Amino acid sequence: MDNQAYLxxxxxxxxxxxxxxxxxxxxLRKSFETKDIIxxxxxxxxxxxxxxxxxxxxxxxxxxxxxxxxxxGIILGILIYMLTISKYIIKFSVTIINFxxxxxxxxxxxxxxxxxxxxxxxxKLLFRPISFICINIRKNLTKNTSCLLNFVKKGNKTSKNEQ
Numbered sequence: 001m002d003n004q005a006y007l008x009x010x011x012x013x014x015x016x017x018x019x020x021x022x023x024x025x026x027x028l029r030k031s032f033e034t035k036d037i038i039x040x041x042x043x044x045x046x047x048x049x050x051x052x053x054x055x056x057x058x059x060x061x062x063x064x065x066x067x068x069x070x071x072x073g074i075i076l077g078i079l080i081y082m083l084t085i086s087k088y089i090i091k092f093s094v095t096i097i098n099f100x101x102x103x104x105x106x107x108x109x110x111x112x113x114x115x116x117x118x119x120x121x122x123x124k125l126l127f128r129p130i131s132f133i134c135i136n137i138r139k140n141l142t143k144n145t146s147c148l149l150n151f152v153k154k155g156n157k158t159s160k161n162e163q
Contacts, residue, residue, distance in 0.1 A: 007069070010073070014053060014074055015078040015079075018050045019080075022078075023093075025042050
């Protein structure tokens, strides 16, 4: 009986670990935007990891024997975890991750700001003359085109008058 109580407690711990693993994936989803395919991969990963963890516990602590109290212990462990500390762990973890993301974002902007200035300078240095040339060509083409159109219109009027 003493051994079964110990085994039951080990599977309660297994359930708590599964709940914690589930929260890791929930934290990732709340902290980072993921595409559907990534969500599917995360779901499959969760089930494989939780199944592997459960099989490890069954083989290590119970010599591979499956008993009804194993499932009761796992369910009880998940419920204990979810109803007690899950929301606090998620809230704390998401806050920490968002804080770290904010710091990383500021550091990246600070580090790449000089590079951005150099790129803008080079772009202005290279593209202003090209832009100036293109604008002048367009102005000249427009001017020449309008002269040509006026000439053609005048030509049509004179040819109609001659008939």
